[in-house]
Amino acid sequence: MAEIAVLGHGVVGSGVLEVLYSHRDSITKRAKEEIDVKYILDLRDFPELPYHEKFTKDFNKILQDESIKIVVEVLGGLEPAFSYVKACLEHGKSVVTSNKELVAAKGAELLALAQKNNLNFLFEASVGGGIPIIRPISQCLAANEVSEIAGILNGTTNFILTKMIRERMDFSEALKMAQQLGYAERNPAADVEGDDACRKICILASLSYGTHVYPKDVHTEGISKITLEDVSYAEAWGGVIKLIGQVKTLENGKIQIEVCPMFVSRESQLATVDDVFNGILVRGDATGDVVFYGKGAGKLPTASAVVADIIDCVKHFKARKYLFWEDAREDYVEPYENTFEDVFVRAKAVNSDFALETASRVFGEITRLIRKEEPEGEIGFTVANIQVSKLQKSLESLESAGVSVLNHIKISDF
């Protein structure tokens, strides 16, 4: 019998209980041992639940109970989650978490602590919800050099973009709908401004390249500036706009990592990842492109990933799973300004000819895109392989010359 504690009885926590109870037989068979929840930590009371006697408000009770070898942290947020997880690892308890904020901020420290104490610290559910991604990257792709990862990592923004693309809702209308359906929080900033996707690409980058990348070092843009005009230009170009978290290795030994909306070609496997679904492309030197697709959030998908980690913990009490990365290195992330990209620019001036001539003069070679119902004075065009610092200066030159820059969006290379 493996006795565990669950910290937090919110959406994911209650889902973990539901999955553990409803799949008890198959889980026991796979873990080769019965798994029993001894404590659930929550400040609230749930007298109506059949397992109400398991609740406690006292974390120390869990910490001091030596029969508890595995603690499941599904509180979310940085504190008290970090203090609790750290204390557990210091007290000989392996930890399973779904908390991407925690892993993105403290992964290196917690993995080092787990390694020191010969414990497991597992977090399959922190990226991609029910999609197996942490384990496949760390195991199946062990025989690969991963050159690039690109993913649609946030379901809320993908839902909003899908509504904009398919139903021509504007951003605020689509956001309102996402809130009504419970896909977006009342304060949607963490999703909409790209912070959530940023944490996830940081975790995938850290895992794939062995060096922690902190969110603060990642250029992050959200989707709140995307308009239906941009959507139309993307269509004219031959694709759709998706919020992408991307990391790749550069020849100088650094990595390029960013989160921003991108034009994604209709031919790409990520172009058809719609609604609240996530899709993650992993490019390996031996495997080529492998794509994982599924529900990136939600109670049961996330809970099932947590439970898979619990099972792995039970099976590996004595053998640690290989999951490790070093703390961040200076100069490891290429500064955003130094990176190169293909880019789409939307601009306007007194008339289209003037705007186009000015853009050609400033950028050199440009490729014009023409969208449906394009008004006189507005132009859309793409520029190939320009360094971001030069792009920024060029956009300023456009403005100085009397051409207003309405938006610019990166064009993806996958």
Add this chain to the structure above:
Amino acid sequence: MAEIAVLGHGVVGSGVLEVLYSHRDSITKRAKEEIDVKYILDLRDFPELPYHEKFTKDFNKILQDESIKIVVEVLGGLEPAFSYVKACLEHGKSVVTSNKELVAAKGAELLALAQKNNLNFLFEASVGGGIPIIRPISQCLAANEVSEIAGILNGTTNFILTKMIRERMDFSEALKMAQQLGYAERNPAADVEGDDACRKICILASLSYGTHVYPKDVHTEGISKITLEDVSYAEAWGGVIKLIGQVKTLENGKIQIEVCPMFVSRESQLATVDDVFNGILVRGDATGDVVFYGKGAGKLPTASAVVADIIDCVKHFKARKYLFWEDAREDYVEPYENTFEDVFVRAKAVNSDFALETASRVFGEITRLIRKEEPEGEIGFTVANIQVSKLQKSLESLESAGVSVLNHIKISDF
């Protein structure tokens, strides 16, 4: 130092050596031990290779060498692969294989033998080449009931169908091109008639439901009867034709399993899996739909999956991985004739009105599809939820009434 032997130095075998040598450092780090190939079994000589001194033609030398704890079988085919693998498992050696024919025919027996001797028998590379699928199904989805698996499991037929759909090549022309590019064998029957896909869906079904399913018990159709007319009707219906291996659980406790071309809706994630790529959809009660996409064959993708298994074997000398299924049960597979399906029928008669009237009389409710350039006398229509035995009788009735049935194709439900 973990010493291993590789049986067979063909495409996959030489790829395994290439991956092991080119990723030596990262593999050692992950396996926590260096992996060295001590023997390579092949009847041919390779004097030009830097590791030519490792070759042997004598399997018994490997079998009797107690330092060899892991044997990699990449010979393909049933014999001598089966005899060799069995002997290895009887002599205390874990086995990694990419051989789908072997696993589909002898999986239950070999897994039981491995279990009895506390050894591993791993076969990630047998399905989906470089796509991680065996491990995610057995581990990450442990907390799920899998209700259905549907996959594009054969790259050769998918390449042919893609050429038919996108470039309007006919079947024989597309097959010839696949042969010229090395995607199809000179004798393409195993791919084209669905046998290869059948072995793979048998492996996935056995793994997911814990009971071996033998290829002989699976209704299997290939793609050689698919015409450009069928492709046009699929387009009119709103999708494409794909060769699908599918298994699902039925309410009566049996499983429904088959391999056949199907109409797949444009909305499905499998519809955009093109060329030689594979895509596998796994439907779990907690995760919802998860899709895995990538190169299903080829030297390095397959080799990298084999190497991932080797690493797992090295890490788990003392702990067996959970991979197990029982031998086949009688009455476990629902007879094909008893299953229900939505189906597309293409037929012709002296004129279209007569054909349609007859079809309506025979089938009851039908939905007509109209393709581009449909000639007088030809009709296409769909029938919802009909039992296969009744479908077969109805098609005979059509024929008797003077309407020739040109083709009928299942319509997918994912």
